[in-house]
Amino acid sequence: MAIIDDKLVTVPGDGSFAGREMELLIDAGELQSKVAELAEDISGKYPGRCPIIIGILNGSFVFMADLVRKLTIPFEVDFIKLSSYGSETSSSGTVRLLKDISADITGRDVIVVEDIIDTGLTINFLRHRLEEARPTSVAFVTLLLKDEVAKLDFPIDYVGFNIPNRYVVGYGLDIDQQLRGLDAIYALKEN
Ligand code: 5GP
DSSP: OEEEETTEEEOOSSSTTTTOEEEEEEOHHHHHHHHHHHHHHHHHHSTTOOOEEEEEETTTHHHHHHHHTTOOSOOEEEEEEEEEEOSSSSEEEEEEEEEOOOSOOTTSEEEEEEEEESSSHHHHHHHHHHHTTOOSEEEEEEEEEOTTTOOOSSOOSEEEEEOOSSOEEBTTBOBTTBOTTOSSEEEEOOO
16 A cells, blocks of 8 residues: 555555545544543443444444444444445445344344444444344444435434545545555545
8 A cells, every 4th residue: 555645545456546645634633532532422321231342344343343442341243234225435335244143133232333424324334233133222333424415313412523525445444445554644636
């Protein structure tokens, strides 16, 4: 990956975005303080309980790893893989279930961890699906929310940052499967 300076990164590989520039939107320090704040809030809401934390693959794996290590309550983890995006940078309009959770969530507190909410399609789909299993409670955490775009039929319990309607990468989020390892969030520059 080519980092021109710490504020600009170019997309590597030979995909359709190769060579495009991405500019710094949220730096690593801001991310880490926000994650600590979210973990403190969540820990305070579940005293004496042991929620199942469900990460939505692939994008949430970095955020989830940092978040759970800052929790001060007992918890379990599981993962689900959903897809509403193809390899391009806009939603395909339908959600596909690529990998289901293995845990039995009936009668349990569930906390869903999402990297980013764009149209809200993925999270709306998941909420209905999880509620069919009759958990005691379901809460949603997202690191990023495109609040001008998202159409949600319910409030998101914990939001890290509201961001503009731009395609972003880093901290687990990809562009053509690249740049997930960046420790900050970068936004695609217009051509
Ligand atoms: P939604 O269903 O809310 O439209 O989109 C949710 C999913 O689309 C996210 O979990 C993520 O995988 C992908 N997505 C949406 N916006 C972005 C973005 O700006 N960058 C990246 N890398 N993925 C995004």
